Amino acid sequence: MSDRKGISRRGLFGAAGAAVATGVAGYAAHSALTGEESQAADNNGPVEFHGPHQAGITTPVQDRLHFAAFDVTTTKRDDLIALLKEWTAAAALLTAGRDIGQYGAVNGPGEAPPEDTGEAVGLPPARLTITVGFGPSLFDKRFGLASKRPKALVDLPHFIGDDLDPARSGGDIAVQACSDDPQVAVHAIRNLARIGFGRVAVRYSQLGFGRTSSTSRAQATPRNLFGFKDGTNNLKLEEADKLEQQLWVQPEDGPEWMVGGAYLVSRRIRMNIEIWDRTSLGEQETIIGRGKGTGAPLGKADEFDAIDFTAKNSDGDPRVPMDSHVRLAHPQFNNGAELLRRGYNFVDGSDGLGRLDAGLFFLAYQRDPRKQFIPVQNQLAKSDTMNEYIHHVGSGIFACPAGVTPGSYWGEKLFA
Numbered sequence: 442m443s444d445r446k447g448i449s450r451r452g453l454f455g456a457a458g459a460a461v462a463t464g465v466a467g468y469a470a471h472s473a474l475t476g477e478e479s480q481a482a483d484n485n486g487p488v489e490f491h492g493p494h495q496a497g498i499t500t501p502v503q504d505r506l507h508f509a510a511f512d513v514t515t516t517k518r519d520d521l522i523a524l525l526k527e528w529t530a531a532a533a534l535l536t537a538g539r540d541i542g543q544y545g546a547v548n549g550p551g552e553a554p555p556e557d558t559g560e561a562v563g564l565p566p567a568r569l570t571i572t573v574g575f576g577p578s579l580f581d582k583r584f585g586l587a588s589k590r591p592k593a594l595v596d597l598p599h600f601i602g603d604d605l606d607p608a609r610s611g612g613d614i615a616v617q618a619c620s621d622d623p624q625v626a627v628h629a630i631r632n633l634a635r636i637g638f639g640r641v642a643v644r645y646s647q648l649g650f651g652r653t654s655s656t657s658r659a660q661a662t663p664r665n666l667f668g669f670k671d672g673t674n675n676l677k678l679e680e681a682d683k684l685e686q687q688l689w690v691q692p693e694d695g696p697e698w699m700v701g702g703a704y705l706v707s708r709r710i711r712m713n714i715e716i717w718d719r720t721s722l723g724e725q726e727t728i729i730g731r732g733k734g735t736g737a738p739l740g741k742a743d744e745f746d747a748i749d750f751t752a753k754n755s756d757g758d759p760r761v762p763m764d765s766h767v768r769l770a771h772p773q774f775n776n777g778a779e780l781l782r783r784g785y786n787f788v789d790g791s792d793g794l795g796r797l798d799a800g801l802f803f804l805a806y807q808r809d810p811r812k813q814f815i816p817v818q819n820q821l822a823k824s825d826t827m828n829e830y831i832h833h834v835g836s837g838i839f840a841c842p843a844g845v846t847p848g849s850y851w852g853e854k855l856f857a
């Protein structure tokens with residue numbers, strides 16, 4: 442099932458067999474030579490699909506996102522299992538930069554729709570990762586999974602200020618496709634949705650650009666739509682011990698099928714950028730708690746300087762204000778809780794009132810949302826001065842199992 446057959450997108454117009462063989466060998470050799478860190482340097486290459494953890498979590502954040510939440514429309518457990526097997530096989534091909542199916546986009550019989558939709562023909566793998574998670578609603582009565590629902594997969598509580606649109610929230614299954622090429626990410630979700638026809642339906646989807654986090658020290662910190670460096674104080678893939686403490690589900694956490702996985706919280710956060718843009722630079726920096734140019738904590742010179750929460754300004758007030766975003770979100774004031782953030786900017790046109798429908802599609806992975814996202818967001822929702830400029834309009838929580846090994850499929854242990 443996990444054999445990377447399929448058609449090489451780059452070799453498509455050559456002698457098919459030879460091109461496929463060369464393509465596989467070329468990509469395999471490439472990924473064998475490089476670790477996750479150097480994969481960050483090659484925006485065209487593949488990211489290994491198989492492994493102990495799903496790719497797309499600690500993978501150095503790619504530039505583009507296509508995220509989709511699906512509702513399962515079949516009521517048959519066997520149909521769902523079959524779909525997850527087909528999706529896993531397709532994802533192994535897509536992430537290797539290959540067309541899906543036996544004949545791909547253009548080599549099949551003229552009488553049938555092509556197996557692959559074709560818009561990625563000629564494009565490299567572009568570091569595509571496809572990451573899957575299961576929402577709380579999948580554990581209802583339909584598929585006999587109620588007893589397998591992890592305790593940490595809670596329904597998120599209502600937070601102060603939440604203005605959630607049900608049509609942009611929830612979902613039985615989430616698929617996060619990230620790539621350095623937007624067309625490659627869109628192609629991945631489109632083809633998975635197509636495979637799922639009759640068994641799943643897209644509930645909502647979100648495109649994102651300009652990653653708003655770095656997950657590797659090898660990456661420069663990008664900027665969000667408020668113009669600030671975002672992702673400075675993030676969990677990074679080089680911090681192996683911290684990732685075990687804060688990110689990956691451990692055997693003592695249970696359930697067994699989630700060990701090596703992580704929980705994803707997604708939030709579609711609208712940003713009132715027109716109002717923000719009329720706010721003074723000093724006020725903007727006070728709200729965040731960092732300098733806009735350097736990204737350094739207020740009172741410090743370098744982006745990666747430690748934040749001094751005891752420092753006072755000439756008025757005797759804290760240099761990093763009590764209600765600033767970085768103070769309220771910092772592990773020091775949240776029982777040591779940290780998050781691996783890998784969100785994206787979005788601009789989905791305008792809202793008809795002269796404002797851009799713009800913001801941050803916040804994505805955060807963690808070991809236990811009850812101890813991480815929920816308390817941090819509770820604190821932010823109560824006191825963060827940034828709340829005057831943002832509101833949360835969509836929400837999701839998903840259990841993302843460990844990675845797949847060749848021959849297995851997404852969620853195999855869940856259905857065992």
Ligand SMILES: C=CC1=C(C)c2cc3[nH]c(cc4nc(cc5[nH]c(cc1n2)c(C)c5CCC(=O)O)C(CCC(=O)O)=C4C)c(C)c3C=C
Nearest residue numbers: 665669670671672673674710767770771772801817818831
């Ligand atoms: C509940 C978690 C968080 C939400 C929601 C959130 C929204 C949000 N954040 C920014 C901009 C920045 N956030 C920064 C740091 C930061 N944010 C969170 C958590 C949430 N942010 C954490 C845990 C941290 C790190 C705090 C620390 O330990 O210092 C920063 C500073 C740069 C950085 O360290 O990443 C910015 C800028 C926006 C615009 C936003 C919603 C739209």
Ligand SMILES: [Fe+2]
Nearest residue numbers: 671766767770
């Ligand atoms: Fe933040």
